[in-house]
Amino acid sequence: MKHFILAIYLLIFSDAIIAQIKKVPATQAFSKQISIKYTPFKNTWIYLGSYYGRGKTLNDSAWLNDKSEGVFKGKEKLTGGIYFIVSPQYTIQFELLIGNNQHFSIVGDSSQKSNVLITGSSDNTIFKEYTKITGEKGKAIELLNQKLANTKSPIDSSTIKQLLIQKNKELQVYRESIIKKYSNSLLADLLNTMKRPDMPAIPIIKGKPDSTYPYRFIKQHYWDDVAFNDDRILHTPFFEPKLDDYFKYYVAPDADSIIPEMNYILLSARTGKEIYPYLLMKFTNKYINPEYMGQDKVFLYLFENFYAKGDTSFLNAQSRKIIFDRAYSLMANQLGNPAPTLNLTDTSGKKQLLQAVQSNFIVVAFWDPTCGHCKEEIPRLDSLYKAKWKNLHVKIYSVNVNDNAMEEFKHFIKEKNLSSDWINVYQPKAEKEADIAAGKANFRQLYDVFKTPTYYLLDAQKNIIAKQLTLEQFDELIAVKIQMLKKN
Numbered sequence: 381m382k383h384f385i386l387a388i389y390l391l392i393f394s395d396a397i398i399a400q401i402k403k404v405p406a407t408q409a410f411s412k413q414i415s416i417k418y419t420p421f422k423n424t425w426i427y428l429g430s431y432y433g434r435g436k437t438l439n440d441s442a443w444l445n446d447k448s449e450g451v452f453k454g455k456e457k458l459t460g461g462i463y464f465i466v467s468p469q470y471t472i473q474f475e476l477l478i479g480n481n482q483h484f485s486i487v488g489d490s491s492q493k494s495n496v497l498i499t500g501s502s503d504n505t506i507f508k509e510y511t512k513i514t515g516e517k518g519k520a521i522e523l524l525n526q527k528l529a530n531t532k533s534p535i536d537s538s539t540i541k542q543l544l545i546q547k548n549k550e551l552q553v554y555r556e557s558i559i560k561k562y563s564n565s566l567l568a569d570l571l572n573t574m575k576r577p578d579m580p581a582i583p584i585i586k587g588k589p590d591s592t593y594p595y596r597f598i599k600q601h602y603w604d605d606v607a608f609n610d611d612r613i614l615h616t617p618f619f620e621p622k623l624d625d626y627f628k629y630y631v632a633p634d635a636d637s638i639i640p641e642m643n644y645i646l647l648s649a650r651t652g653k654e655i656y657p658y659l660l661m662k663f664t665n666k667y668i669n670p671e672y673m674g675q676d677k678v679f680l681y682l683f684e685n686f687y688a689k690g691d692t693s694f695l696n697a698q699s700r701k702i703i704f705d706r707a708y709s710l711m712a713n714q715l716g717n718p719a720p721t722l723n724l725t726d727t728s729g730k731k732q733l734l735q736a737v738q739s740n741f742i743v744v745a746f747w748d749p750t751c752g753h754c755k756e757e758i759p760r761l762d763s764l765y766k767a768k769w770k771n772l773h774v775k776i777y778s779v780n781v782n783d784n785a786m787e788e789f790k791h792f793i794k795e796k797n798l799s800s801d802w803i804n805v806y807q808p809k810a811e812k813e814a815d816i817a818a819g820k821a822n823f824r825q826l827y828d829v830f831k832t833p834t835y836y837l838l839d840a841q842k843n844i845i846a847k848q849l850t851l852e853q854f855d856e857l858i859a860v861k862i863q864m865l866k867k868n
Contacts, residue, residue: 412440412482414452418465418473419489421448427466428452430459430478433620433658438466457482459654460566461615475511478615479503479566503566510558510567517551566612572605574618599630608648614655620662635677638667642678646686657694660686668706673848674715683707709828712821719744719842720826724779724805727790732777732805735842740773740865741858742842746823747833748781749788757833759796760851768855770801772862780806781829 418426421444428440439458442450458478465473467490474493476486484500494512498504524547528540555575559568577598582589603626606613613619623645631641642663649656660682667678683703692700712720722734722744734744745761747754758778765776778798780789783806793799807823815822823829827836828847837846837854839861846857 410453410455410483411457412452412454414482414484414486415449416442416444416452416465416486417447417449417488418444418486419448421468421490422446424468426450426468427470428458428463429466429472430461430463430615431617433614433662434617439463459615460612462570462617463615475507477501477503477507477566506558506562506565506567513554514551517547517554521547521551569610569612570616573610573613573616574622575605576622577601577604595630602626602630608645608659609650609652609655611652611654614652614658633672633675635675635681638675638678639681643681643685660691664703668703673846676710677714680707680710680714708821709825709830712826713828713836713844713847715844715847717844719836719838719844720823722777722779722805722823724807724823725811726803726805727793727799732803734777737775737777737803737842738840739775740840741769741861742775742777742838743769743854744777744779744827744836744838745833746779746781746827746829746835748785749792750782750785751832754833755792757851758792758798761833761835762796762798762802764851764855765801769858772858774858776802778802778804779823780804781824781832783807783809783812 414428416426423446424444425441426444427438428442429436429438440452440454442452444450457480460477460479462475463478464475465486465488467473473490474488474496476496476498479501481501481503484498484504486496486498488496498508521544524540524544528537528544531537531540555571559571559575562568579594580597581594582591583593584590627638627641631637646656646659646663649659664679664682667675667682670676670678684707687703687707692703695703719734723731724734726732734742743761743765745758747758749755761776765774780786782789786806789804789806793802793804798804812822814820827834835847835849835851835854836844837849837857839845845861846854849857
């Protein structure tokens with residue numbers, strides 16, 4: 381089974397990454413100069429890392445001398461966001477903010493991480509106060525959650541739940557106060573990004589409750605105060621989870637609902653140097669092999685409206701090839717489209733045109749007689765056919781994808797008694813080689829056959845109505861479609 385997975389360039393702590401951190405000659409002027417004294421580490425490297433979507437990355441390194449002193453310095457500024465100091469053993473020591481001012485100093489000790497002193501940075505003065513108070517409130521909430529998990533009494537559970545609501549409300553009110561008090565600060569900008577709308581009460585409209593209003597309200601205000609082209613939000617641990625929750629809870633899973641939402645976000649992020657390619661790759665990874673049938677239409681939209689129009693400069697050659705090859709394999713087999721023409725040869729040497737098959741429904745099955753999974757699946761397909769589908773006027777167009785296994789193909793057909801009703805076909809090797817020489821797409825590309833077995837369901841007009849489902853899902857869908865035919 382072949383899968384397409386793109387690396388989304390989330391970096392991990394590794395010697396390879398550390399080796400890529402550039403050292404800037406001492407003669408240059410520094411836009412970034414963060415001095416650090418961090419005991420007890422001496423004569424060793426210490427690192428500056430940041431959040432990066434759901435991952436983490438190393439951004440810089442500093443050599444600590446025999447007095448535990450060093451400097452993170454560079455000609456170019458770091459993108460703002462939430463950063464952290466990483467020990468020589470690659471453990472996170474404490475968080476800090478990197479804003480526009482990148483000339484400040486840090487003094488601390490690994491045994492007292494909460495007492496780190498950062499001077500010359502108003503962003504970190506605010507952040508220290510915020511971290512202390514939210515840490516205390518967070519611990520109180522955590523203790524209440526532990527009590528709730530261990531409580532068996534319904535009365536006690538109700539009391540604890542009310543306390544949890546109160547404590548979470550207090551935490552939210554405190555964050556709002558920070559946003560209001562330090563409205564022009566980096567922390568306020570980041571907290572606005574993290575913020576989610578409160579669930580409003582259900583209004584009564586003409587005497588009836590409008591139960592859909594809370595959903596509509598939250599969706600409408602979900603991205604208030606968020607600028608998608610702000611690279612700083614990528615360097616936080618909460619932007620990407622918020623984005624994922626939006627598509628999970630507030631966007632229907634069909635491609636036609638996903639595309640406009642995704643397109644708005646990408647177009648809004650387009651001027652972002654870091655976040656735009658990150659989001660484009662994130663959506664590409666999600667929909668190149670989607671969770672639900674039909675979502676590959678989203679990937680094709682990305683290809684046709686972004687990659688095919690030139691948004692490929694940040695791709696390496698391998699990723700570019702994967703994206704383009706995958707798109708070409710999906711173009712001809714989208715749901716609702718006519719199935720690509722198949723005129724293959726059966727085991728007696730006769731041509732069998734798929735488009736000439738007359739039936740209410742046709743299951744096109746691509747399989748390999750040497751594939752262990754196929755040897756289990758194809759008899760199951762035949763059982764469904766004989767028990768149900770044959771009487772429902774369903775036909776099977778069975779394609780052997782392995783022209784080197786013709787004897788095995790014929791033997792399996794005979795052994796499992798698939799010859800009487802199935803249309804069993806293959807593409808002779810000479811025809812396949814002629815297609816390759818002519819640059820002509822064969823059935824593997826036209827039907828996206830990169831794993832076996834691969835199934836398609838066609839209607840009487842040979843339009844694709846389903847693909848890449850389990851046999852049980854095909855069976856349920858056929859039953860639904862038959863009922864619809866009877867009603868019409």
